[in-house]
Amino acid sequence: MQAHPIGGITRRPAWLAEAGATLALAWPLALTNLSQHALALTDTVILGWLSTEALAAGTLAANLYWAVMAAPLGTAFAAGPMLAQARGAGRLPGGAGRGWVRQMRRGARSALWAALALLLPSMLLLWFAEPVLLALGQQPHLAALAGTYLRAMMWGLPSFCGFIVLRGFLAAMERPAPALWVAGGGILLNGALCWLLVFGALSWPGLGILGAGIASALANAAMLGGLLGLMARDRVLGRFRLLGRFWRPDLAKLAEVVRLGLPISGSMLLEIGVFSAAAIAMGWFGAVAVAAHAIALQTAGMTFMIPLGIGQAATARVGLFAGAAEPRAAARAGWVAIGLGAGFMLATALLLVVASAPIARGFLGAGDAEAAAAAALGATLLTIAGIFQLADGVQAVAAGALRGLKDTRVPMLLAALGYWGLGMPVGLLLAWQAGFGPVGLWIGLAAGLGCVALLMLRRWRGLSGGAAAAGA
Template sequence: METRGPGWWAEARATIGLAWPLALTNVSQHAMAATHALILGWFSTEALASGTLGANLYWLMMAPALGTAFAAAPVMAQARGMGQRRGGAARGWVREMRRGARSALVATVVLLVPSLLLLWHGERVLLALGQEPALAAGAGAYLRAMMWGLIPFSGFIVLRGFLAAMDRPGPALWVTGAAVIANAPLAWLLVFGAYGWPGLGVVGAGLASALADLLMLGALLVLIARDRRLRRFRLLGRFWRIDWPRLREVFRIGLPISGQMLLEIGVFSAAALAMGWFGAAAVAAHAIALQVSALSFMVPMGIGQAATARVGIMAGRGDAAGAWRAGWVAIGLGAGFMLVMAALFVLGARPIAWAFLDAAEPQAAAVAAMAAGLLTIAGLFQLTDGVQVVAAGALRGLKDTQVPMLMAALGYWGVGMPVGLGLAVWAGVGPAGIWLGLAAGVGLVAGLLLLRWRRLSVASREGEAFAGA
């Protein structure tokens, strides 16, 4: 029995209803990172540069586990869609969602072990990559405090995917909002010190981040356990029992997502390392531009997560036209938002840059000028950045992850980084050249993913099998 999906306007309302809490959750999570950047920037330019280098290595090491955490969303969404196709009477889909969540959690923890070992030796890694000893030391200390939040944060991502598949994104938003409110004064206290508490500098920011991650996971588990509709899934019941078939599926879907994220995070991390060749001011300017552009990116990322759930549910129901419509609606919403952000970046680059700096700092004027230039370049690729993340989310709803990973490799590392380094170093453009290369790479990835979505979704509408289903 095939179930017909909603029309265009109904789909847009459903996508927006699911996307805005997810987007605000992403914005709230990034707000914590932006808060740390602001506080460290007020503490010192060197602290901001150390924190930026450490954060880039942190996200690079987290990418493998995040892929399997994100894989939980399409697995559970398609399981729910199958339950709807069967009239919801069978309890098999409840069991399938539970198996998907547990397997994603197990896979995530397994992949985090080597990441934690590398982060513990973060200073040595950064020194081997040619970073200044003082900045590497600060970043290493930051990472040793921050790394304890890796497992709680990954667990939070899996649970958020479960809530998205259930059309219940609200609890994750409430938890993240509470964490943001608690994090700002906590980070300030730990960094600067007050009321007899000694300031820990960059280490304090890392510790505040780890505590916030632990708070988010614990609070979300409590909210799920207290909800009558959600606790029936018993997501953590008999957690020690390994479901090998579902674990293999999570790795099959999740490892390419990990690869794609590693490629994307890696190219921006490599850009930060390349900025280190131009001095602390360049690293600080890169940090400001990256924080602001990443903040705007959180909204289309939320739309992409909604697209994964909406497309996955339609695919599970066997509604090819509904999946096609859900993907295109989400892509249009993401593109529209990022057009507005592009105008804001170009017109407000200098005021935005100064918001992160203390005018009394000796290097503040140089950092602000450089950051304003990078923000203007970031504005030029806002549209393509939004399109690529939403298109990737729609493809994940079809469990299509391997080819998008290869497209990311071509765009980010075949074009983006070589062009950026060529402009920055050999053409003498400097730090701006690196960001121009990133813009070129993101644009290519967006075009390729859009073509991939068009081909698969049209093929599905014409009666061919869903990719990965």
């Protein structure tokens, strides 16, 4: 598209203007994601300095934690597309979008209700994490340490889900900065608390892995309280009164949250589950393999936070235009976001391939007898992670764009096909039958991500092209 001069001023092409708007929304969301991931990364690094066994136990615990959390988090994430389309409907002419403020308030409250309801069984399962991990064939001492960690960490889950819902509200309002500021403070608080509670200071005795769980729970509670405080003080955000009459559930909105959120939960569970299953399988190879898996997963997870933020921006931008009945603008918003995510992940792919060895060594203490072996295997897995960066970024952003259209059921089925129909079977086959061990598992994960990325792109092309043609 060419730029058109209007009144002597050159107007930017629509795609370039959309790129600017997407980046303006995406970078605070991405940094917020990085901040939240840094909370887990802080625990990983500190536990790695404590011992390789503590790192392995923390990794097993984290994988079970995220698998169990998929259901409540999916409903919390459903707030994003609901609220974005409600705000977009406010742009419709003739009063068609009247009452969008009330619709956003009802949607946010309902997402909170659904997430809290699904938290109860999740927390019950985490309380019995040790016997669950033993049933999955994990070593008894690692299962015991992981259970201790989770029994402390799980008390921060309600606060975490509340933070996710509020962050979706802020993204729909295109005001993501408060969540970023709070998440940044959460990193500092968690880091200080984790170090103090794990290792102790002066006459304060260290609590080991239990201290890391307590620190995470306290940091999550502080982040929710801080975000609620900032929003209440803001003249625009405060008028929504999101928690006003919170005790009165809205059954119609709850049904919409469930309809959108459960497939999101399913997609998350499928993706988290395949990496969690890989961690469980790593446990069969021993603590060194689990620690190496943790190094690669935490590093790849850190880079993934950027396209995840771009995908969240795509949900908001696509949802805004879809709610305002502007299908061409919605299609443009999605494609621009996908391009931005792909460009970033190409750069990180090069970084991970080139710098895999020093990155892996930074996770482990020099005095640990098993550190050298874990670092060497971790570097190999990081190289594989670098290879699948592009696919991981594209599938994340495409999924976010599809959520903006409230399309969540089919993407869940596509994730099932890619991760479990291809990725995990190939990984297990390469690990045991072909004799590649942990490396084979990660090659399978890379194949699954590539398949999902292609399927998501095809789905987005079909829906966005059809919507744009219908609106022409």
